[in-house]
Amino acid sequence: MSSVPPGTPCWTDLATPDLAGARRFYPELFGWTERVAPQPEAGGYTTFLKDGRAVAGAGPPATADQVPIWSTYVATDDAGLVSTRVAEAGGQVLVAPFDVFDQGRMAVFADPAGAVFSAWQPMAHRGAEVFDVPGAMSWNELITPDPDGAKVFYELVFGWHPEEQSAEPVTYTGWRLGERVVAGMMPPLLADDFPDDLPAYWAVYFAVADAEATAARAAELGGTVLVPPRDIPQGRVAALRDPQGALFSIVTPPR
Structure with missing residues (x-):
């Protein structure tokens, strides 16, 4: 599996209160298939595949009042260092770095104008496996x-x-x-x-x-x-x- 260079957007996923609806809508729109995480604590997190290669994900919202949103993840070698830089630059650390099973380490931030983005420090999951083709x-x-x-x-x-x-x-x-x-x-x-x-x-x-x-x-x-x-x-x-x-x-x- 190829690795996305640090500092480059590497993944996107959807937080939605209607995961079943997303599983119907996006495969019909983009020709995706799906792979659902087996861990109960993953909340049905779904990896969408295009021609068998991971392109995006979807899962339940982090909080009950979170609006449905597609998130951009930027690859990093050190999610903790990104957190420090975000705070020093005037942004907010919304979710401090944590491990996502054996898949990677992530954190969620907001820039000074409120735009939310995430950092992804890869382990087993390196990010999307294909870019810039229909459905990716x-x-x-x-x-x-x-x-x-x-x-x-x-x-x-x-x-x-x-x-x-x-x-x-x-x-x-x-x-x-x-x-x-x-x-x-x-x-x-x-x-x-x-x-x-x-x-x-x-x-x-x-x-x-x-x-x-x-x-x-x-x-x-x-x-x-x-x-x-x-x-x-x-x-x-x-x-x-x-x-x-x-x-x-x-x-x-x-x-």
């Missing part, structure tokens, strides 16, 4: 009203260097780590029916072969198309919401 995670993007503050925070925490790009009508930022741009950032750009009280958050993009067809299928399955498919330099994208309210995005790369 393709991109992670911070949506925040405070891009300047985020630039300082994430450089201190992960060593990311911001690179601004022209993307009308807003300024888009790529996060560079070494030779790679590993994630992105932009201020909120809302459609008429997009939640206008949404705090800063990390968006997860899944690659699809046809953004129009996938958005239409999501609506047929009980989801909502928040931002219809549109073209950007990276491809054709759309923002969706699943039947339980979790936001996610899709992208069809340019042909």
